[in-house]
Amino acid sequence: MKSASAMMAASGTHENWIPLIDTAAREVFELMLSSQLTVPTAFEEKPLDVTAMVGLAGQLCGVLSVRCTGKAAAMMASKMLAMDLDKVGPEISDALGEVCNMVAGNFKNKVAGLSEGCMLSPPTVVTGSDYNLHSMSDSPALEVRLLFEGMPVNISLQIHS
Numbered sequence: 001m002k003s004a005s006a007m008m009a010a011s012g013t014h015e016n017w018i019p020l021i022d023t024a025a026r027e028v029f030e031l032m033l034s035s036q037l038t039v040p041t042a043f044e045e046k047p048l049d050v051t052a053m054v055g056l057a058g059q060l061c062g063v064l065s066v067r068c069t070g071k072a073a074a075m076m077a078s079k080m081l082a083m084d085l086d087k088v089g090p091e092i093s094d095a096l097g098e099v100c101n102m103v104a105g106n107f108k109n110k111v112a113g114l115s116e117g118c119m120l121s122p123p124t125v126v127t128g129s130d131y132n133l134h135s136m137s138d139s140p141a142l143e144v145r146l147l148f149e150g151m152p153v154n155i156s157l158q159i160h161s
Helices: 004-009 015-033 070-081 091-110
Strands: 050-058 061-068 118-120 124-127 142-148 151-160
Touching: 015 070, 015 091, 015 142, 015 151, 050 070, 050 091, 061 070, 061 091, 070 091, 070 142, 070 151, 091 118, 091 124
Parallel strands: none
Antiparallel strands: 050 061, 050 118, 050 124, 061 151, 142 151
């Protein structure tokens, strides 16, 4: 059985997966957070200081990440847990990690033959913006930039064949 990366290698690109990542994210945010993600008309470069990452292994190897501001992560936790925004605390990392995990799972279910052949790692959440992520990916990351409640959210998939 060929891996998803090997199957896509024949076409030379994974770029046709960008709409699948976009749809997966929109569905998760609508279902879990009752929020509509929107496309920014212009992307303001703000420091995105909270990052959740989920590893993918098996037929597809890589990392899916969700990056946002601390305020956006707090809003996600508030909506997910039905808590007042000012009462949210340590739940922020768990909520963002779960959002990332659900986006990754929803994405892999959208790629034919990948659902059963790809496992997800538990999410890892990093806070702060002074770090570099080095991946073993051998192609540029697939990236989707959206707005959650007017705040930027970047979702990226780095693939290693």
